[in-house]
Amino acid sequence: MKFFLDTANVDEIKRINELGLVDGVxxxxxxxxxxxRDFEEVVKEIxxxxxxxxxxxxxxxxxxxxxxxxxxxxxxxxxIVVKIPMTEDGLRAVHLLSKEGIKTNVTLIxxxxxxxxxxxxxxxxxxxxxxxxxxIGVDGVALVENLRELFDFYQLEAExxxxxxxxxxxVEEVAEVGSHIATIPGTLFPKLWSHPLTDNGIATFxxxxxxxxK
Numbered sequence: 001m002k003f004f005l006d007t008a009n010v011d012e013i014k015r016i017n018e019l020g021l022v023d024g025v026x027x028x029x030x031x032x033x034x035x036x037r038d039f040e041e042v043v044k045e046i047x048x049x050x051x052x053x054x055x056x057x058x059x060x061x062x063x064x065x066x067x068x069x070x071x072x073x074x075x076x077x078x079x080i081v082v083k084i085p086m087t088e089d090g091l092r093a094v095h096l097l098s099k100e101g102i103k104t105n106v107t108l109i110x111x112x113x114x115x116x117x118x119x120x121x122x123x124x125x126x127x128x129x130x131x132x133x134x135x136i137g138v139d140g141v142a143l144v145e146n147l148r149e150l151f152d153f154y155q156l157e158a159e160x161x162x163x164x165x166x167x168x169x170x171v172e173e174v175a176e177v178g179s180h181i182a183t184i185p186g187t188l189f190p191k192l193w194s195h196p197l198t199d200n201g202i203a204t205f206x207x208x209x210x211x212x213x214k
Contacts, residue, residue, distance in 0.1 A: 001174070001175045001179055001180065001181065001182060002023035002024065002052075002180060002181040002182075003021050003022060003023050003181070003182060003184060003189075004022070004023060004024040004025060004026050004052075004053075004055075004161060004181050004182070004183035004184070005022050005024075005025045005026070005183070005184060005185075005186055005189070006025075006026045006027075006031070006163070006165070006183040006184055006185050006186075007025070007027070007031060007185060007186040008027045008031045008032040008034070008035050008042050008046065009035065009186055010035075010042070010045055010046065010049070012186035013025060013046060013049055013050065013186070014049060016186065016189055017049060017050060021189070022050055022052070023052045023181070024050060024052035024053040024054065024055075024081075024181070024183075025046050025050050025052070025053075025054045025055070026054075026055040026083070026105070026127075026161070026163070026183045027042075027043065027046070027054070027055060027056055027057065027083075028057045028083065028107075029057055029059065040076065043056045043073075043076060043077075043080070044076050044077060047076065047077035047079050047080060048077070050079070051079065052079065053079050053080075053081040053103065053105075053124075053125075054077070054079055054080055054081065055080075055081045055082075055083045055105045055125075056073050056076075056080055056081070056082065056083060057082075057083035057084075057107070058070060058073070058082060058083065058084060058085075058093075061085070061087070061089060062089050063089040063090075063092040063093045063096070066084055066089065066090065066093035067093050067096055067097060069082075070082040070084070070093065070097050070102055070104070071100075071102070074102045074103075080103075081103045081104065081105050081124060081125065082097065082102060082103065082104050082105070083104070083105045083106075083107050084097075084104050084105070084106050084107065084123075085106075085107055085108055086106050086107065086108045086109055086110075086114050086118060090106065091106075091117060091118065091121045092121075094106060094118065094121045094122050094123050095121045095122050097122070098121070098122025098123075098124075099122070103124040103125075104122070104123050104124055104125070105123070105124065105125040105126075105127060105161065106118035106121075106123040106125070106126050106127065107127045107163070108127070108129060109126050109127055109128040109129065109143075110128065110129060110132070110133060110138075110143070111143070112143065112146050112147060112150065114126075115128060115143075115147045115150075115151075115160075116147075116150060116156075118158065119151060119156040119157070119158035120156070123158045124157075124158060124159070125158060125159050125160070125161045125181070126147070126158050126159075126160055126161065127160075127161040127162075127163040127183070128140065128143050128144055128147060128160065128161075128162060128163065129163050129164035130143075130144070130162055130163065130164050130165060130166075130170055130174065131164035131165065131166040131170070132164045133164075140162075140164070140170075141170075141173045141174060141177060142177075144160060144162050144174050144177050144178075144179045145177035145178065147160050148160055148177060148178040148179065148180075149178075159180035159181060160179050160180045160181065161179075161180070161181040161182070161183050162174040162179040162181065162182045162183070163183050165182055165183065165184050165185070165188065166185075166188070167188070167191075168188070168191050168192060170182075171184060171188075171192060
């Protein structure tokens with residue numbers, strides 16, 4: 001499973017990218033606004049740091065607005081993927097953009113039917129939101145599992161990005177059911193490589209080493 005960072009914090013991206021763990025980055029207007037910087041400037045900088053896809057979201061809600069914005073975004077860097085909301089106009093925009101070779105990430109997926117429609121419309125990626133589904137008592141991991149089974153069965157090319165990831169458990173569970181990608185907040189990433197027993201083991205080794213040297 002590939003790891004995408006769900007952040008617009010450049011320092012955070014650089015730090016984790018140096019570990020060889022960043023396969024891509026997802027952003028949205030809310031995340032970028034927290035950085036207090038120009039939207040275009042941030043997206044271009046991220047795209048220059050990361051070799052993999054960088055998702056940048058459109059603001060418009062009509063097909064015409066989305067397509068116009070997407071064409072501009074796609075010119076900022078070769079690895080830009082345009083994030084499109086899951087709506088009728090969004091699906092139409094995805095279909096048009098796919099014919100132009102512009103890669104898209106359809107966001108805010110909450111059902112199997114939405115995921116299938118996005119994939120059939122020509123989306124490069126579809127993003128089911130795990131955490132938000134759990135907020136309303138729905139099994140988000142099961143959605144990812146069902147989408148992966150159907151994508152494989154019907155040989156759909158779109159990749160599944162498990163989004164709204166909030167815990168280590170989420171990451172492990174979506175990996176187990178075959179999600180192609182998990183997009184993970186930068187604050188959560190260290191929890192993937194950390195464990196109290198690891199820390200305790202290192203402390204014990206160092207203590208034993210100091211005793212041995214004496």
